[in-house]
Amino acid sequence: KxxxxxxxxxxxxxxxxxxxxxxxxxxxxxxxxxxxxxxxxxxxxxxxxxxxxxxxxxxxxxxxxxxxxxxxxxTVDDSELVQGLVLQKGSNKAASGGVSQMPNAKIALIQYCLSAPKTDMDNTVVVSDYNAMDRILREERKYILGQCKAIKKSGANVVLIQKSILRDAYNELSLHFLAKMGILVVTDIERPDVDFICRTLDCTPIAHPDQCKPEKLGHADHVGDVVMEGGGGRVVKFTGIKDQGKTVTVLLRGxxxxxxxxxxxx
Structure with a gap:
């Protein structure tokens, strides 16, 4: 009534x-x-x-x-409406020369881990000599480098890595390789945000390195790591998104x- x-x-x-x-x-x-x-x-x-x-x-x-x-x-007066996407966490510049700005961005959102694989069950590996230890490190390096090369081969120059609750979604070695390849990396994307990000960027989440294909990437004129004025930390802004979905981001300051x-x- x-x-x-x-x-x-x-x-x-x-x-x-x-x-x-x-x-x-x-x-x-x-x-x-x-x-x-x-x-x-x-x-x-x-x-x-x-x-x-x-x-x-x-x-x-x-x-x-x-x-x-x-x-x-x-202050609240610094708030703005962004015709694009804003992620609160800044880009991850793990290595010297890490990328913080990317024009003509091709964006991949990956849901697999850029780190050494783990078994389904808890196991203990006993290393008895330095040669075996060196061999393990070489295999780990080769494995992670292969994953990073698959991303590079797809044409992606911006990578969003979804957070994992099972194991580390990335490690320092993978961030180092991606930085050397000139790829901007944003880590710890929350699972609930994946749907909104994909609709905004018109991209498809990638669950396995073999699925890194150009058709699954999103495109934007510019992706940049922005330091907020007033001591507000850093955000990553995506602007000029090609085929942007019916979404919008409001960046509130206070x-x-x-x-x-x-x-x-x-």
Missing amino acids: TIEILRSVSKPIDLSDRESLLSAVDTCLSSKVVAGHADLLAPIAVDSVLHIMETSESTNVDLRDIRMVEQVGG SNDLVLAEATRS
Whole structure:
């Protein structure tokens, strides 16, 4: 009954009338803690929703298509709407000369581990002499180098590595090889984020080195490691994404976690 009453007193708004939408959102924000930043947050809210609408006649949207990235540092006025993708963790520059900027990026999201394989059961390997130890290290190096070469052969110059709960998803050796190959690496991608990333970049997650193919890669004009002003750490920004899905990212800044939580909730 309440919904019926609300609908009877509501007034239709033309979704093409941006000023009316901004006025309505501005009114909603007036009772929030971040009301003083409504001039910035209202356009971000309106533009993000308009961007993910399937058609101009749509009456509903899936808010899961809007990614909220909270980054402590700076002020709320530093928040921005990014027509692309933002990952909170900076790129991993393990070795000297590690890549932090990549124009004309070809992006692979891998779900396998770039580290030495492990058995399904706990086993103990006893090494009795230095020759055997050296042989183990050579085989490990050869195995990881083969994986890295498969990535390079696919044409990828940006690699996103999904976090693993079973064993290390990568090691220092694999990061070293990728850096030497001129590949930008972003590690510890959370599993729940994989679907959003794939829809945004129009790429396919890769579960095995043999599946590293050019058709599974996403493409972007630029991928860069950005140091946030105000001591907010680093993020990786993907801009100019080819065939970007109906998704958008809102990068929220704030002096502390409480301000960020209020801005996100509002």
